[in-house]
Amino acid sequence: MTASSPIAHHACDTSPAGSIRRIGVLGGTFDPIHTGHLALGALFARTLALDELILMPAGQQPQKQGSTPAEHRLAMTRLAAALLATELARTQPWTQLTVSTREIDRAGPSYTVDTLRDLRHDVGPQASLSLLIGSDQLVRLDTWHAWRELFTYAHVCAAARPGFSRATASIELRQVFAEREKSALGVQSTPCGGILIDNSLAVDISATELRATLAHARDAATPPANLPEPVWHYIRAQHLYRA
Numbered sequence: 285m286t287a288s289s290p291i292a293h294h295a296c297d298t299s300p301a302g303s304i305r306r307i308g309v310l311g312g313t314f315d316p317i318h319t320g321h322l323a324l325g326a327l328f329a330r331t332l333a334l335d336e337l338i339l340m341p342a343g344q345q346p347q348k349q350g351s352t353p354a355e356h357r358l359a360m361t362r363l364a365a366a367l368l369a370t371e372l373a374r375t376q377p378w379t380q381l382t383v384s385t386r387e388i389d390r391a392g393p394s395y396t397v398d399t400l401r402d403l404r405h406d407v408g409p410q411a412s413l414s415l416l417i418g419s420d421q422l423v424r425l426d427t428w429h430a431w432r433e434l435f436t437y438a439h440v441c442a443a444a445r446p447g448f449s450r451a452t453a454s455i456e457l458r459q460v461f462a463e464r465e466k467s468a469l470g471v472q473s474t475p476c477g478g479i480l481i482d483n484s485l486a487v488d489i490s491a492t493e494l495r496a497t498l499a500h501a502r503d504a505a506t507p508p509a510n511l512p513e514p515v516w517h518y519i520r521a522q523h524l525y526r527a
Contacts (some may be wrong), residue, residue, distance in 0.1 A: 287527075295436045297409035306332055306472055307407060308441070310416040311340040311387065311396065313491070314357045316498075316519060317364045319406035319510045320489035322371075324443045327485050328416050329372055329379045331468050332441065339365050343387040343394040344377045354388045356522060363514040394520055397430040400437035413438040419445050419481065423453040435464065439471045439481040445488045486518070497524040 292491030303325040310325045329337050341357045351357070362383050369378075369381045386402065400415060407413060415438045422442035425431050434440060450458055466478035489510045497508045498519060519525060 286433040295409070296404055296411075296413065296438075296477070304473070304475070305336075305411040305454065306334050306414075307336045307338065307403075307411055308332060308334045308414045308416050309338045309340055309399070309403065309438070311342060311394075311399070313339045313351050314339075314361050314364075315352050315491055316357070316494060316503075316511065316515055316525075317341075318489050318494055319512060320487045322364060322368045322512070323485060323487050324416060324418065325368060325381075326371060326375070327443055327482065328414065328441055329376045331480075331482060332412075332472055334376070334379045334414075334416060336382060338382050338384050339368075340387055340399070343390055344392065346392075352524060356386060356518075356524060358383070358388060360515045360518055363427060364512045366476070367512055367514065388393055389520050393429075395429045397428070397433050400434060404437040404476075412472055412475055414441045414471060414480075415439065417442050419443065419448040422479075422481070423448075423450070423457070426454055426457045432460075433476045438476050439466070439474075439478040439480065441471060443485040443487070444481060444527045446486055447488075448483075495525050502526065 308328050310321065312321065314321065325337055325339065328334065339361055341354065341361050343354060365381055365383050372379045372381055387399055396415065400413065400427050404413060415434065417440065419442045422440070424439070428434070450461060453461070461479055464477060464479040466480055468480060471480050494508060494511060501508065507513050
């Protein structure tokens with residue numbers, strides 16, 4: 285996708301739609317992927333009645349440096365995805381779970397707006413496409429590259445972490461919340477442009493703290509809390525996060 289690619293052709297169709305395909309994208313560094321990520325994915329698979337949930341490890345994160353190599357983060361994501369797929373088969377059997385290498389395969393920084401533009405082109409103008417994030421990311425959304433353009437291609441759906449307050453967002457961003465907030469049904473039934481804030485998850489897990497725990501517990505007999513066991517075994521086998 286080049287900088288000169290036409291945007292209007294790829295934008296979503298905001299006209300009323302009947303039964304439309306519902307797709308959620310859960311991206312992140314996943315360094316490592318943890319149970320909080322899986323819980324967020326399961327929450328929105330249920331809340332939005334997703335037809336497809338896409339887990340997408342980031343390639344080069346513009347706002348993060350020194351991440352674990354992409355090949356390892358992708359492998360850990362696939363291991364965690366197998367667990368989540370088993371859960372979804374029991375609870376949301378209509379939700380297809382996929383792991384995408386779209387951002388890892390793309391050269392240069394992983395700007396979310398580019399990913400959503402490409403996805404919108406692929407799924408067509410009428411599908412409901414939602415970016416799934418935590419509220420810690422939501423309140424700093426205005427620091428993202430071309431952040432207002434995100435709504436041209438997708439909804440933004442955030443799971444509130446404990447202590448979340450809209451007041452921590454900028455005045456400009458709070459105004460966008462007020463203008464764009466939708467219900468789950470509103471997100472399900474329209475292609476893009478809305479914000480949904482879900483307060484039911486109440487999970488607060490830090491990948492930074494997990495990495496610190498792993499660095500100082502290399503001989504532990506069991507995985508740290510909030511780390512899927514298959515991911516822990518992979519981390520040990522590949523000698524990741526050593527102090």
